[in-house]
Structure formats: C-alpha cells, structure tokens
Amino acid sequence: DAKTTQPTSMDCAEGRAANLPCNHSTISGNEYVYWYRQIHSQGPQYIIHGLKNNETNEMASLIITEDRKSSTLILPHATLRDTAVYYCIVRVAYNNNDMRFGAGTRLTVKP
Amino acid sequence: GAVVSQHPSWVICKSGTSVKIECRSLDFQATTMFWYRQFPKQSLMLMATSNEGSKATYEQGVEKDKFLINHASLTLSTLTVTSAHPEDSSFYICSALDRVSNEKLFFGSGTQLSVL
Numbered sequence: 200d201a202k203t204t205q206p207t208s209m210d211c212a213e214g215r216a217a218n219l220p221c222n223h224s225t226i227s228g229n230e231y232v233y234w235y236r237q238i239h240s241q242g243p244q245y246i247i248h249g250l251k252n253n254e255t256n257e258m259a260s261l262i263i264t265e266d267r268k269s270s271t272l273i274l275p276h277a278t279l280r281d282t283a284v285y286y287c288i289v290r291v292a293y294n295n296n297d298m299r300f301g302a303g304t305r306l307t308v309k310p
Numbered sequence: 311g312a313v314v315s316q317h318p319s320w321v322i323c324k325s326g327t328s329v330k331i332e333c334r335s336l337d338f339q340a341t342t343m344f345w346y347r348q349f350p351k352q353s354l355m356l357m358a359t360s361n362e363g364s365k366a367t368y369e370q371g372v373e374k375d376k377f378l379i380n381h382a383s384l385t386l387s388t389l390t391v392t393s394a395h396p397e398d399s400s401f402y403i404c405s406a407l408d409r410v411s412n413e414k415l416f417f418g419s420g421t422q423l424s425v426l
Contacts, residue, residue, distance in 0.1 A: 242417035
C-alpha cells in the first residue's frame with residue numbers, strides 16, 4: 200500500500216521555485232522522508248532526506264510539517280534539467296529496510 | 311556522492327536465452343542491494359532484496375527460479391533472467407544500501423532488456 204500521496208503532475212516556470220508537496224499522514228515516528236527523482240530512462244537520483252527538522256543541501260530544501268504528516272520539496276531555481284518524476288518515500292532507516300516507490304509527481308519545467 | 315555501476319545498460323536477446331545483469335557499488339560496501347523493474351510510464355516495483363552471503367528475499371509474485379539473484383560480495387550483486395520471454399522486457403534497476411549509514415540508497419543507471 201502506498202504510504203505517500205503526491206500530485207500526478209506539476210508545471211513550473213524556469214528560474215522560479217518548484218514546490219512539490221507530499222502527504223504522508225500515516226508516517227511512523229522512526230520513518231524518514233526521502234526524495235528521489237528519475238529522469239527518463241535513468242536510475243533514480245537521491246535528492247534529500249529528513250526525519251523531523253527541515254533540511255537543505257546543494258540541490259533542494261525539505262520542509263517537514265511539525266506533525267510530520269506532510270512535507271514539501273523545494274527546488275529554489277528550477278531549470279529545464281529539473282524536469283523529471285519526483286518520488287516522495289517514507290522509510291525506516293535501519294535493519295536494511297527496502298525502499299518502495301509510489302507513483303510520484305511528474306514535474307515539467309517550462310521556459 | 312556514492313556510485314553504483316550497473317551493466318549492461320541495454321541488452322537485446324532471443325526468447326529462451328538467459329541474461330545476467332551486474333550491479334556494483336564502487337566506493338562503498340553494500341551488505342544489502344535491491345532489484346527493481348519498471349515498465350513504461352510506471353513506477354519502480356521492488357522485485358527482491360539481496361543480502362551478501364545469503365539467499366535473496368523475493369516480493370510476492372516474483373518467480374525466484376526465473377529471476378536468480380546472487381550477492382557474493384559486499385560490492386557485487388547479479389540478477390539473471392533465465393529463459394527470458396518477451397513479457398520480461400523491462401527496465402531493471404538495482405540499488406545499494408550504504409552499510410555504514412544505512413540511511414541512503416544509491417541507484418544504478420538501469421538496464422533496458424528487450425526480449426525478441
């Protein structure tokens with residue numbers, strides 16, 4: 200069963216911030232929120248992950264609500280190369296737990 | 311970042327033959343690797359979990375005799391599609407779990423298998 204809910208598709212203008220939402224209302228206390236993206240015909244690329252606090256790296260920022268039931272991935276200045284399918288996944292980060300993908304959000308960055 | 315190498319990138323084979331796909335973690339040790347398959351316009355579907363030195367764990371509906379997985383070392387796992395048929399044509403992707411952090415999965419670039 201899918202643990203996350205994401206919009207099927209989103210558009211974003213080049214140079215603008217892309218905000219991708221994810222609902223994970225049944226998340227457990229020991230589950231992290233992960234974001235990956237997949238560009239056509241390639242393997243998924245790791246973007247960011249977090250447990251409670253907001254996180255930022257060179258690629259994106261992750262905002263997790265205080266109740267942890269939802270999160271938002273922010274690409275601050277989207278480029279055409281950010282066009283991809285973005286997956287939000289919850290996973291317990293120990294005991295070699297696997298990672299299961301939902302349908303994801305297809306982000307299209309437009310010029 | 312960590313690198314997972316997957317070979318071959320694409321393969322075309324005749325029906326009834328077997329195909330082996332390799333997945334290597336290049337700069338870290340991975341006690342656990344995962345194998346996925348993906349059909350066009352669909353999400354990744356987990357096929358099996360491969361642990362170094364032990365038998366793989368297969369997801370429900372995945373035939374273990376058809377999809378043979380070997381994880382002989384901390385850096386190499388292989389998936390062999392035996393007696394391939396056209397319905398096995400798919401995009402196969404491996405991922406490796408960094409045994410140190412146990413937090414991040416790194417993915418290979420995928421193998422496109424076409425069975426004629």
